Amino acid sequence: MNHKLDPQDSIKIIGIGNAYPPDNLGHLIAHQIEQKKLISAHLHPQFLYVHSPTPELFNIIDNSPTFYIDAMKSGQKPGSIHCLTLPQILCHQSSISSHEIGLIHSLKLIHSLKNEINTMAIFGIEVSEDSFLDDKYCINTANIIADEINLRSQSLNSRCFKK
Amino acid sequence: MNDAINIKVPILARVEGEGALELKIQNNSIKTLQLRIFEPPRLFEKLLIGRHVEELPDLVARICGICPVAYQMSAVHAVESLANYSIPSWLHELRRLLYCGEWIESHALHIHLLAAPDFLGFSNVIEMAEKHPQEVNRGLTLQAIGNDIIQLIGARSVHPIGVKIGGFHKIPETSQLQALLQKIEVAIPAAQDMLTWTIAMQRPHFDNKLASVCLHHADEYPMNRGNIISSEGLNIDITDYEKYFKEFQVDYSTALHSQLNQHAYLLGPLARVNLNFQQLPTEIHEILARQGYTLPNHNLFDGMIARTIELLYALYEAQRIIKNNDFSNTKTPEIKLKSGIAIGCTEAPRGLLWHRYDIDEEGYIKYAKLVPPTSQNQGHIEHSLKQSLTEFGLDKSPDELKQYAEQMIRNYDPCISCATHFLKLKIIHES
Numbered sequence: 001m002n003h004k005l006d007p008q009d010s011i012k013i014i015g016i017g018n019a020y021p022p023d024n025l026g027h028l029i030a031h032q033i034e035q036k037k038l039i040s041a042h043l044h045p046q047f048l049y050v051h052s053p054t055p056e057l058f059n060i061i062d063n064s065p066t067f068y069i070d071a072m073k074s075g076q077k078p079g080s081i082h083c084l085t086l087p088q089i090l091c092h093q094s095s096i097s098s099h100e101i102g103l104i105h106s107l108k109l110i111h112s113l114k115n116e117i118n119t120m121a122i123f124g125i126e127v128s129e130d131s132f133l134d135d136k137y138c139i140n141t142a143n144i145i146a147d148e149i150n151l152r153s154q155s156l157n158s159r160c161f162k163k
Numbered sequence: 164m165n166d167a168i169n170i171k172v173p174i175l176a177r178v179e180g181e182g183a184l185e186l187k188i189q190n191n192s193i194k195t196l197q198l199r200i201f202e203p204p205r206l207f208e209k210l211l212i213g214r215h216v217e218e219l220p221d222l223v224a225r226i227c228g229i230c231p232v233a234y235q236m237s238a239v240h241a242v243e244s245l246a247n248y249s250i251p252s253w254l255h256e257l258r259r260l261l262y263c264g265e266w267i268e269s270h271a272l273h274i275h276l277l278a279a280p281d282f283l284g285f286s287n288v289i290e291m292a293e294k295h296p297q298e299v300n301r302g303l304t305l306q307a308i309g310n311d312i313i314q315l316i317g318a319r320s321v322h323p324i325g326v327k328i329g330g331f332h333k334i335p336e337t338s339q340l341q342a343l344l345q346k347i348e349v350a351i352p353a354a355q356d357m358l359t360w361t362i363a364m365q366r367p368h369f370d371n372k373l374a375s376v377c378l379h380h381a382d383e384y385p386m387n388r389g390n391i392i393s394s395e396g397l398n399i400d401i402t403d404y405e406k407y408f409k410e411f412q413v414d415y416s417t418a419l420h421s422q423l424n425q426h427a428y429l430l431g432p433l434a435r436v437n438l439n440f441q442q443l444p445t446e447i448h449e450i451l452a453r454q455g456y457t458l459p460n461h462n463l464f465d466g467m468i469a470r471t472i473e474l475l476y477a478l479y480e481a482q483r484i485i486k487n488n489d490f491s492n493t494k495t496p497e498i499k500l501k502s503g504i505a506i507g508c509t510e511a512p513r514g515l516l517w518h519r520y521d522i523d524e525e526g527y528i529k530y531a532k533l534v535p536p537t538s539q540n541q542g543h544i545e546h547s548l549k550q551s552l553t554e555f556g557l558d559k560s561p562d563e564l565k566q567y568a569e570q571m572i573r574n575y576d577p578c579i580s581c582a583t584h585f586l587k588l589k590i591i592h593e594s
Contacts, residue, residue, distance in 0.1 A: 018319075018321050018322060019319070019322070020225075020322075051319065051320050051321045052228075052310060052320055052321050054276075054303060054306070055268075055303050055304075055306040055307035055310050056307070056310070056320075058303045058304075058307065059307055105289070108289050109288060109289050109292055109299070112289055112292040112293055112296070113292050113296050113299060113300055113303075
């Protein structure tokens, strides 16, 4: 089933994290994209910022095409940008603990509870405790992710990630 | 049959933090059982030295993402006790409301996302959600209400920043509290159903006869104040804690163990409901009576029921506080700080959280000691595992032993990051 973005529809861009570096990077990048209006206006982007993914996302996710931006640790070079699609999220294997219910766990759980949600992609920005990602990096990364969101949103007619 | 078995749980799942369990079985008896906490020491106490007490509420809130309010409450009560600050009733009530938020959030998370899959036979909540979507939905809804309370009063749901010595930086608007009240009133019937649901669950049985310890106050269910009491008759002021409770190091854990009268002891919801049953409201007594559930109950696998009782209690209490108080004309007074030894102790979701700060004339911290509940519970966890695994049957398969051990440990809802301030299981059968 294809999802068509009607003129009155909007896409959601959700920055995830807390107020402290490096976990705040998801918020910083989403904020850059919002402030610099990097998303095509016809997509009516709605920007949201959440701290603890599971309960907050559970309440705000609907069937709008949604992109997530979050800090991530996978051992790769700090500053690398990962892009995970829904099939990759649903295939992810990991245990859950109270501090380790991250965005991927939350989305897997919410997908199992809600039928009508439309996860387009997670953009994960690789961070480490001892690296500093400066303003220039944030601006460049915001531009790269915004281009990707614009591109992926244009193909909404042909791409569908609904459960 | 080889009569020597080593079982290792290399990483404990569905607990907070990183730890492991190593079990050596020889001739069908446990030779060694070690709960290994290998998460690196986080040196919180050292980080606080040299900082001004006014920074304390924000600094200690960073220690834990699940129980930041507990850290803030123990810290502010410690500093205020030195100043002989008489806490106004509105502040006592608002702090209690904030604490209710943390109990609701933490208990809802543990019951639905971490513990219930054990009792219902699922490996995790994502599997459980396929078969029990309504229950998982309920858990997430309740958790969100806890977060909403913390967000409103603490200014952020994670690592809140609204608390200050003497009061709050900002008092919520009456309209905001009324909106919160509506959500709480919708949630109360859901939490009542949850209590019936947890009581009806099939669960193993294991009684541990060691002492239970918690706060007790004549006027209320314990959160922010009271004496430290035990099931063995201890009743002391919080300032006497170090005279009775002794911390010590074991070589396999980065978290200090703790003993009372040279024995391990139990903290947390089960200890609290057993020792403070009379402080619970009539509504909860009636629900428990209708279900035929009696307290005290020492089955450690009933920890989830104790958490459910407390979650429902926290909703009733939040409802009462919002209905009975007008916070609109309150103001946080200036407090004249004093030097000396400051001691605070409150009930974190997982149990007693005791703080001591030595403060100089300028208000700077010269020494800090924080004793979190999970480190205090380590000895009790090991004691319960030794006895209950033997009762369960050491000839069971490694997978069965691992599952049972993990379920037992999860009953305690351990917060290892606080304790180091958790589980990989290693079982060794030796000939």
